[in-house]
Structure formats: structure tokens, C-alpha cells
């Protein structure tokens with residue numbers, strides 16, 4: 001559409017005038033963003049059409065990745081890079097006096113996810129397209145993504161987020177592909193032509209409208225589709241209050257649910273899940289029938305991946321379609337379904353394992369409930385044959401028990417593959433949380449260690465570092481991230497390390513400038529940037545970090561000559577709105593920050609920054625500026641973590657526990673590439689199973705620990721007694737479920753060591769480079785390659801028609 005800078009400028013100016021109805025001088029950055037966005041989408045459209053055509057005519061198997069979250073962030077610059085038009089556009093705009101960064105600011109983050117699980121889905125989309133794999137995303141077009149966080153007086157306040165307020169330039173609404181989703185009503189069964197048939201009567205219908213978003217691969221002509229569904233009112237059912245009906249219908253896709261395990265049993269969430277699954281399956285079946293005509297070999301041509309249990313109703317829904325619509329027998333339908341569906345587990349935290357009470361489920365989804373009941377009955381019968389008389393085991397494993405439907409059990413029974421997201425996590429699933437299932441179906445379990453797209457988290461987020469790398473080892477690492485390993489040849493190259501240092505320094509200065517502009521706080525860019533960014537959760541132990549900072553403060557108070565290399569502790573985290581304890585920790589971080597900032601001696605060495613409204617685009621600014629990556633979850637609790645990989649790839653050195661993918665980072669970089677501390681997963685699990693940890697003993701017997709814990713409530717912090725008593729109680733009386741006090745001393749020691757190594761510049765820089773060099777394994781290209789080969793059985797389909 002435009003191949004050089006001048007052509008681009010002409011086209012842009014024309015588009016700008018047409019869209020804004022203004023002369024160039026009157027236009028504003030948002031007009032520029034909208035004009036450019038539409039141009040880029042058009043630029044993609046030919047390849048998009050052709051990719052779809054390739055997929056339609058190819059005999060290849062297709063995969064559909066169903067996820068309740070896709071945390072895309074901003075996509076403009078990633079699209080420019082992937083389409084290979086970044087330089088033309090940037091220079092063309094610059095000729096017109098428009099900085100590309102200013103336009104990027106205008107794009108809202110598509111915040112359709114809470115954290116790791118949603119961002120993983122977004123990274124996977126990028127890798128699928130970049131590897132030319134026939135893989136499509138199916139999700140929900142929430143009108144409001146994750147809430148916007150404001151901090152008022154140190155407290156988190158949630159505001160609704162409005163990413164769609166200026167329209168979404170990347171999407172295409174497809175009215176003609178709308179489908180109807182039934183809820184409520186009743187099921188009648190009939191005996192017809194020698195078989196039992198079922199009709200769902202008096203249902204209330206909701207229309208699902210697809211909005212397709214193109215996902216461009218990296219300079220390869222492939223454009224895949226992310227289809228996001230939006231709920232609208234159907235032709236109104238008779239006898240209902242129309243306004244109320246419309247409101248209730250649209251509510252289904254109004255808000256993203258925060259990952260709040262304390263907020264269970266919400267019928268709207270169940271509606272969202274069935275809505276996603278039913279709409280997606282309608283579309284998948286339609287595409288398949290258009291391609292193939294007959295249903296029987298469906299499982300050979302289609303794979304449906306469920307991202308955690310949220311889309312697990314794909315199992316009974318596919319059964320329903322095969323039985324009620326295609327008249328297959330139960331056995332035939334089960335054979336196809338259980339060869340089509342594969343499932344990823346993302347957590348072992350029992351409170352996050354989904355369960356639905358039958359009394360909510362059954363009236364909302366009557367036909368689906370019948371099928372789940374039947375699946376359960378047959379499953380229990382199989383268990384009975386395998387373990388005759390072992391009632392306890394059967395009760396533990398049943399899909400429905402005590403009037404609850406256990407979604408993970410349904411997922412395992414109805415799929416051919418169950419994977420964890422890091423080696424340690426998969427082992428814990430197999431040996432502990434899902435041990436019964438692993439014994440019964442050992443062949444279903446496998447590991448796929450998570451990954452991140454290096455095209456966003458290195459190439460896009462850190463262009464300076466990317467250039468340094470390409471100058472040193474060529475740019476093949478962009479296609480083959482394993483090539484980053486060639487950087488290990490520079491570990492002792494002083495001149496190279498100097499350049500690495502300069503780039504980090506530049507990004508730290510940039511970040512400091514941003515913090516000054518947004519939060520009017522001056523931070524010292526020569527200090528160590530110690531970064532803790534992730535959802536706020538007790539198991540992630542932001543509390544351990546802040547208690548340790550209080551301890552450093554105490555050391556300064558005790559000895560005014562005690563000095564250590566200055567550090568800026570950077571936090572970014574949203575707490576789920578109903579998660580009281582997590583919100584207390586946010587308040588604690590702010591209270592300590594405030595106290596330290598008032599102490600003229602302490603503030604020379606310690607600064608604390610809490611970045612408001614942490615989100616993907618902010619992560620892209622923080623990560624390249626990080627020196628230390630805090631990955632300090634209680635061992636065994638973090639399934640994988642992916643922030644650890646992003647930080648590593650940008651040369652931050654991990655201070656972490658042997659948890660999730662930290663273990664694999666450790667295996668890559670070795671003892672000299674990471675700072676490991678704390679209990680191992682085995683030790684934590686042993687304590688949990690056999691007891692033996694008494695936090696009160698730690699509290700009473702370790703003076704330094706007692707001191708910081710007491711300071712929570714003894715007047716050291718303003719309003720401490722009222723504000724932080726719940727934290728104090730959890731640590732002392734509640735026996736410190738996440739072993740914060742148990743790991744405290746070991747954490748303090750490793751932090752001290754990290755500070756010392758930082759000052760040995762060449763040693764530190766070499767450590768930092770080692771992390772970059774061995775981060776290629778953590779590219780989602782590797783992860784997706786493994787899913788494609790070992791689970792999905794799909795192969796690349798190049799877009800031969802690409803321009």
C-alpha cells in the first residue's frame with residue numbers, strides 16, 4: 001500500500017483529512033493515531049484475507065485457543081514492526097513533525113486480562129502467527145477491561161476502564177457471523193426414530209457478535225485472527241421488560257472479572273464462560289463443515305485448547321452439538337470430543353480451582369447440565385471398574401460431588417492432554433494436586449514451560465538493546481531466539497559490557513523522567529532499580545519485600561554510618577477489588593515509602609516507588625530499566641511466572657525462590673547468574689503436610705524479625721494499629737501461611753549479596769548479559785513449537801499468496 005516514506009506521507013495526510021474532517025494544522029495526536037491505525041489495518045487486510053483463504057483450502061489441522069482473557073496491551077508499534085513498516089512510518093511521521101511515541105501514547109491498552117494467564121494468551125497469538133501456524137484465538141470483547149487503579153492516600157481506588165471510548169481501530173465487526181446462545185428454559189426429551197432426542201425449550205437467547213482482530217506474524221505475510229465476542233440482545237422474548245432484558249444481556253460482556261477467588265458463585269461469570277464457549281464452537285463447527293462437509297473426522301482436523309478451566313464447558317458443548325445436531329451416539333461423540341480438547345492448568349492454589357454449585361448451574365444451562373451429569377456417571381463407572389470398592393478415591397475424583405461441579409476434573413476427563421506451565425508445576429500436579437488423575441491417566445499429563453514473545457519484550461520494548469545485540473551477533477535471533485546464546489561469547493568483553501551498561505543507564509534515566517512527569521517524584525537513576533511487578537497476592541510476597549525494606553531502614557537508624565549502595569524499590573501491582581489483605585499491603589508499601597522519604601539519611605539509600613495503574617504498556621517501560629527482578633513467591637505456589645522471563649531477557653538479574661520457571665532460569669544461567677534463597681517447594685509442601693512450622697517461634701526468637709513485625713502495629717507507622725493489624729495477625733497468630741518470616745533471613749542475606757555484586761561492575765554486567773544470552777529458551781516461539789508438535793499436531797501453513 002505504501003512502500004516508501006513519501007508515499008506513506010501522502011497517504012497519511014489524505015487519510016487524516018478524510019477521517020478527521022480537519023486541516024492538518026487543526027488535527028491532534030488522537031486524530032493521527034486513528035488515521036494511522038486504520039491505514040495499518042488496511043495494510044494488513046490483503047494478507048489477512050489470503051491467510052484465511054490458505055487455511056480454508058489447506059487440509060491442515062487448525063487449532064483454536066479459547067481463553068477468557070487476552071491481555072494485548074497496545075498493538076500499533078508491534079504491528080508496524082511485524083509488518084516491516086516501522087522505519088518508513090516513523091520517519092514519514094517525523095517529517096511531518098509527529099513523533100511516533102506521541103501516537104503510541106494515544107492507543108489505549110487492551111486490558112482484557114488480569115495478569116499472567118491473559119498475557120500468555122497474547123504472547124501465544126504473536127508466536128502462532130510468527131511461526132505461520134494455523135492457530136486462532138477466541139475470547140471476549142469486554143467493554144471494560146481490568147479496572148484503572150488510582151492511589152489515593154496510599155489506598156487503591158478502582159475506576160472503570162474505557163478502552164473502547166474512541167472505538168477500537170484494530171477490530172472488524174462481523175454481523176453476518178453472529179450466533180444465538182441459549183440460556184435458561186427447560187429440556188424435553190422425545191423418542192424419535194429409535195433414539196432419544198432432546199429439545200431445549202423456552203430458552204432466552206443472547207446474540208453473540210464477533211469482532212475479529214488481525215494478528216500479524218513477524219515479516220512473513222501470515223495474519224491470524226483473534227475473534228472477540230460481544231453480547232447483544234436478540235429479538236426480544238415475549239412478555240419481558242425489554243430494557244431489563246437488554247441490560248441483562250449486555251452485562252454478559254460488560255466487565256472482565258477480576259481474579260478474585262473470594263468472589264465465587266457469580267452467575268454472570270458462568271454466563272460469560274458458556275457464552276464464550278458456545279459462540280466459539282458454533283463458529284469452529286461452521287468453518288469446519290464449510291471446509292470438510294462431514295463431522296466424523298473432526299478430531300483429525302481441529303484442536304480446541306482450553307486456557308485453564310474457564311472455557312471447560314467446551315467439552316459438554318461439543319458433546320451437545322455432536323449428539324443433538326449431528327445425531328452421533330454418545331460413544332461416537334465422546335470419542336471425538338476427548339480427542340479434540342486439550343487443557344492447560346495454571347494454578348495449584350486450591351482456592352483458584354473452579355467449582356460451580358449445581359443449583360446455579362442447572363437452571364442456567366439445563367441441557368449442558370444433563371450432559372455433565374452423564375459424563376460424571378460414566379466417568380465414575382470407569383473409576384469403579386479400575387478401583388472397585390475404593391469409594392473415597394471415587395468421591396475425590398468425581399466431577400460432581402456434594403452438589404458442586406469441579407471444573408478441573410471435567411477438564412481432565414474430557415481432554416486428551418493436560419499440561420502444566422513449568423517443570424516444577426507439572427511435577428506438583430502429577431505428584432500431588434492431581435495425583436489421583438495422574439495415576440488414572442498418566443499418558444495425558446505433560447509439561448510445556450511458558451514463554452514470552454521476544455518480539456514484544458525485547459525487540460519492541462528495548463530497541464536500544466536489540467540494536468546492540470544485532471550489531472554483535474546479527475539479527476537472526478529475531479527469527480531464532482536461541483541464537484541469543486551467541487552473546488555468551490561477550491561475557492568477558494569489557495567494551496561490550498560497557499555498552500550494555502550505557503543502554504541500561506539510558507533506560508533508567510528515561511524511566512526516572514517518566515516517574516517525575518507522572519508522579520512528581522525524583523528518583524536517582526544511578527541507584528539499583530529493584531523491581532517487583534505482578535498482581536498483588538499474598539503468595540507472591542510483596543510483603544516480604546516491604547518488610548525487608550523496613551529492616552534496612554532499621555539498620556540505618558541503629559547505625560547512622562551504615563551504608564549500602566542506594567536502591568530504588570519499584571513496585572507495580574493491582575489488587576483484586578475484593579481482596580482486603582492485598583489492599584492492606586498496598587497501603588503498607590505507601591506508608592513505608594512515605595516514612596522513609598521523610599528521613600534525610602535513609603532516603604539517600606532507599607527510595608520506594610509504587611507505579612500507579614500497572615499494565616502491559618507500563619511493564620514495557622519498567623522492564624528495560626530493571627537491574628534486579630524480584631521473583632520471591634513462596635516455593636510451590638507460582639505455577640510458572642512470566643515476568644521473570646521478561647526481566648531476564650532485558651538483563652535484570654533475578655532474586656528469587658526455587659519456584660515456577662525460576663527453577664529453569666537457574667538451570668540455564670547457573671549459580672553465578674541468579675540469586676536464589678528460601679525454602680524449596682519440597683520443604684514448603686512438607687511443612688504444609690506434616691506441620692512443624694511455627695511462625696510465632698520465628699517472631700519471638702529473631703530480634704530483627706520481631707522488630708519489623710511489631711513496627712506494623714506499635715505506632716512506628718501512622719495508624720499502624722488500625723491499618724496493619726490484619727497483616728500482623730496473619731504473620732504471628734495465623735502462622736504465616738506463606739512463610740514470610742521463615743524466608744526472611746535468607747532473603748535479607750541474598751539481597752545484601754546482590755548489592756555487593758552490583759558494585760563489582762564487570763561481574764554484574766557479565767551476569768546481566770548471561771541472563772540475556774540464555775533467555776532465548778523462554779521465547780514463546782519455543783513454547784508454541786512444543787504445543788504444535790507434541791499436543792496439537794499442527795504444521796506451518798505459509799501464506800503463498802502474501803504480497
Ligand code: 26W
Pocket residue numbers: 114115116117118120258259260261346347352421450638639640641642660
Ligand atoms: C477466580 C478465577 C481466576 C483465578 C485465577 C481467574 C484468573 C486467575 C489467574 C489470574 C490465573 C493466572 O494468571 N495464573 C498465572 O498463569 C501464568 C501463565 O501460565 C503463570 O505464569 C502464573 O504463575 C500463574 O499465576
